[in-house]
Amino acid sequence: MQNYDLPDDRGHFGPYGGVFVAETLIAALGELKDAYAAAQADPAFKAEFDYELEHYVGRPSPIYHARRLSEKLGGAQIYLKREDLNHTGAHKVNNCIGQALLARRMGKPRVIAETGAGQHGVATATVAARYGFECVVYMGAEDVRRQAANVYRMKLLGATVVPVESGSRTLKDALNEAMRDWVTHIENTFYIIGTVAGPHPYPVMVRDFQTVIGKECLVQMPALAGRQPDAVIAAVGGGSNAIGIFHPYIPHESVKLIGVEAAGEGIETGRHAAPLTANARVGVLHGNRTYLMQDEDGQIIETHSISAGLDYPGVGPEHAWLKDCGRAEYVAVTDGEALQAFHDLCRFEGIIPALESSHALAYAMKLAPGLAKEQILLVNLSGRGDKDMHTVAEKSGIQF
Amino acid sequence: MSRIKTTFERLQARGKKALIPFITAGFPRLGLTVPLMHTLVEAGADIIELGVPFSDPMADGPTIQRSSERALANGMNLRKVLEAVANFRGDDNDTPVVLMGYANPIEAMGLDDFAKAALDAGVDGVLVVDYPPEESEAFAAAMLAQSLDPIFLLAPTSSAARFEQVGRLAHGYVYYVSLKGVTGSGQLNMAEVAARIPEIRAAVGLPVGVGFGIRDAATAAKMAAVADAVVVGSRIIEELEQAPAGEELTRVAALVRELRRGVDSAGEKA
Numbered sequence: 203m204q205n206y207d208l209p210d211d212r213g214h215f216g217p218y219g220g221v222f223v224a225e226t227l228i229a230a231l232g233e234l235k236d237a238y239a240a241a242q243a244d245p246a247f248k249a250e251f252d253y254e255l256e257h258y259v260g261r262p263s264p265i266y267h268a269r270r271l272s273e274k275l276g277g278a279q280i281y282l283k284r285e286d287l288n289h290t291g292a293h294k295v296n297n298c299i300g301q302a303l304l305a306r307r308m309g310k311p312r313v314i315a316e317t318g319a320g321q322h323g324v325a326t327a328t329v330a331a332r333y334g335f336e337c338v339v340y341m342g343a344e345d346v347r348r349q350a351a352n353v354y355r356m357k358l359l360g361a362t363v364v365p366v367e368s369g370s371r372t373l374k375d376a377l378n379e380a381m382r383d384w385v386t387h388i389e390n391t392f393y394i395i396g397t398v399a400g401p402h403p404y405p406v407m408v409r410d411f412q413t414v415i416g417k418e419c420l421v422q423m424p425a426l427a428g429r430q431p432d433a434v435i436a437a438v439g440g441g442s443n444a445i446g447i448f449h450p451y452i453p454h455e456s457v458k459l460i461g462v463e464a465a466g467e468g469i470e471t472g473r474h475a476a477p478l479t480a481n482a483r484v485g486v487l488h489g490n491r492t493y494l495m496q497d498e499d500g501q502i503i504e505t506h507s508i509s510a511g512l513d514y515p516g517v518g519p520e521h522a523w524l525k526d527c528g529r530a531e532y533v534a535v536t537d538g539e540a541l542q543a544f545h546d547l548c549r550f551e552g553i554i555p556a557l558e559s560s561h562a563l564a565y566a567m568k569l570a571p572g573l574a575k576e577q578i579l580l581v582n583l584s585g586r587g588d589k590d591m592h593t594v595a596e597k598s599g600i601q602f
Numbered sequence: 603m604s605r606i607k608t609t610f611e612r613l614q615a616r617g618k619k620a621l622i623p624f625i626t627a628g629f630p631r632l633g634l635t636v637p638l639m640h641t642l643v644e645a646g647a648d649i650i651e652l653g654v655p656f657s658d659p660m661a662d663g664p665t666i667q668r669s670s671e672r673a674l675a676n677g678m679n680l681r682k683v684l685e686a687v688a689n690f691r692g693d694d695n696d697t698p699v700v701l702m703g704y705a706n707p708i709e710a711m712g713l714d715d716f717a718k719a720a721l722d723a724g725v726d727g728v729l730v731v732d733y734p735p736e737e738s739e740a741f742a743a744a745m746l747a748q749s750l751d752p753i754f755l756l757a758p759t760s761s762a763a764r765f766e767q768v769g770r771l772a773h774g775y776v777y778y779v780s781l782k783g784v785t786g787s788g789q790l791n792m793a794e795v796a797a798r799i800p801e802i803r804a805a806v807g808l809p810v811g812v813g814f815g816i817r818d819a820a821t822a823a824k825m826a827a828v829a830d831a832v833v834v835g836s837r838i839i840e841e842l843e844q845a846p847a848g849e850e851l852t853r854v855a856a857l858v859r860e861l862r863r864g865v866d867s868a869g870e871k872a
Contacts, residue, residue: 229759500710
């Protein structure tokens with residue numbers, strides 16, 4: 203994997219990715235691709251991105267050696283990349299800053315976004331306030347109901363939140379609706395997609411903005427632990443935090459890359475959100491070809507996960523490729539395992555993790571006891587768990 | 603020769619333009635699809651576009667979204683759409699049928715298997731909304747291997763280079779979506795449409811159908827004055843939504859006759 207340079211010019215990662223959209227969006231995607239290429243070639247763009255990440259987001263985020271948790275497990279050492287300490291509480295903001303700078307460069311006064319749990323919506327509303335854009339966030343009506351606090355946060359930040367009543371009224375339908383908005387308001391609107399999915403150039407652009415995570419780790423790990431980790435572990439829904447930490451490690455072949463999907467109530471029950479682990483059939487959705495949760499007629503099916511951020515029927519095309527070529531390994535943990543990891547990190551380290559990140563942590567906690575004490579597992583703690591208070595309390599039978 | 607080509611040649615010889623109504627297969631009820639297709643033809647349709655419902659119709663506005671959801675809830679799927687076409691062909695061997703839908707249900711069946719089954723059922727052309735030309739080589743090859751016409755969209759934002767790219771793959775006709783946005787939305791910019799169509803026709807070498815935003819005889823007439831075919835979708839689905847059960851066929855027949863008058867009045871002036 204020394205010469206990994208995907209995607210190709212048209213956004214293909216092997217057979218995955220691409221530009222599967224109606225003709226009405228082609229010109230806008232072309233304009234975006236050209237604007238992004240020009241921005242990448244402009245040192246001022248990178249300098250401003252770096253400045254914003256340092257002074258507004260609070261980067262670099264630290265890596266923390268979870269000693270008590272590691273001792274408790276009695277095996278490998280667990281290190282946490284603290285994306286939960288970013289402004290807005292998750293990795294999502296890295297990408298939003300990048301796309302907002304691009305939107306400003308393209309002269310678009312209005313930004314839109316889709317959101318599931320609301321983290322990407324909050325991050326988009328935040329950067330919209332920061333740069334003075336009009337902001338509209340599409341959110342499934344079902345998620346609006348489940349995530350009232352985040353809906354209010356977005357409104358505080360000046361965004362309009364539009365509940366989406368079509369389809370299954372969740373994240374995938376919010377994405378459909380945001381695409382429809384974009385195609386209708388192409389002249390003045392920039393669509394800030396929150397994950398490494400969608401039509402080219404989104405998967406590569408979002409990846410590029412998120413690789414700041416892995417690039418920092420490459421520098422931080424030798425300083426902190428004397429070497430690179432044996433494995434990097436990250437949760438995968440659409441897959442942006444995972445690509446962000448994996449990608450810079452792809453050429454480091456001794457470092458295992460492990461993506462953790464949501465097994466929901468169990469892969470065998472069919473009620474999950476783990477298209478890679480379950481070897482779902484490959485298909486086309488939201489502008490790219492990838493592994494997809496679908497029925498035998500090719501209709502997209504509803505997914506299940508305790509974590510709204512992982513509750514998505516597809517997965518970024520680069521993960522599909524990394525699975526096929528074997529450079530990354532994909533596994534899944536259940537709602538119950540993720541919840542246990544959530545509680546353990548609260549009690550042993552005083553860190554409340556997001557339920558998404560708890561999936562990655564749960565898998566590290568499974569692996570650690572079977573490994574030698576010298577082994578190092580680096581977990582991407584992609585977000586903080588304040589937003590999940592209600593879900594966790596409900597599961598524990600507690601009402602506020 | 604394909605039914606689509608024959609149809610356009612016959613219309614052209616008579617100085618007429620084509621009327622292409624769209625319905626979503628399985629909406630409002632499974633059993634109504636074939637009777638509706640015959641009704642469309644009796645009321646003046648030249649070609650039928652039959653929508654294959656998909657769970658995530660990203661390019662469609664609320665009207666066609668609702669019809670797709672209902673159709674899926676009714677149990678419609680691609681196999682049953684093909685059965686409906688075969689059934690229709692039992693009584694109508696002349697009117698071209700074009701399937702319009704999204705890639706995933708077709709890929710789930712497999713491109714080659716789908717193409718063979720579509721030919722057997724009597725389908726003439728296939729338009730896959732989320733297959734732009736750059737992702738369509740395998741699709742176009744599979745369709746052409748069964749003598750089916752792969753049909754493509756062009757938009758107000760499409761460049762001249764894309765007209766040629768589409769022209770290399772397209773057969774039958776091309777479908778110019780006259781509006782920015784999703785199906786059923788917004789206002790027509792008639793002057794812009796009128797300016798683009800001759801340019802497209804010259805670059806692609808096929809008849810040009812225009813759709814998105816056509817609602818009545820007047821808009822149909824204006825479109826038919828400049829285009830080779832007029833496509834009407836959301837307006838027909840609305841009529842089906844509003845018609846009391848049992849009156850769907852008569853209501854749609856009246857609407858299509860009105861659209862036909864509009865299309866033909868343009869033909870006379872031209």
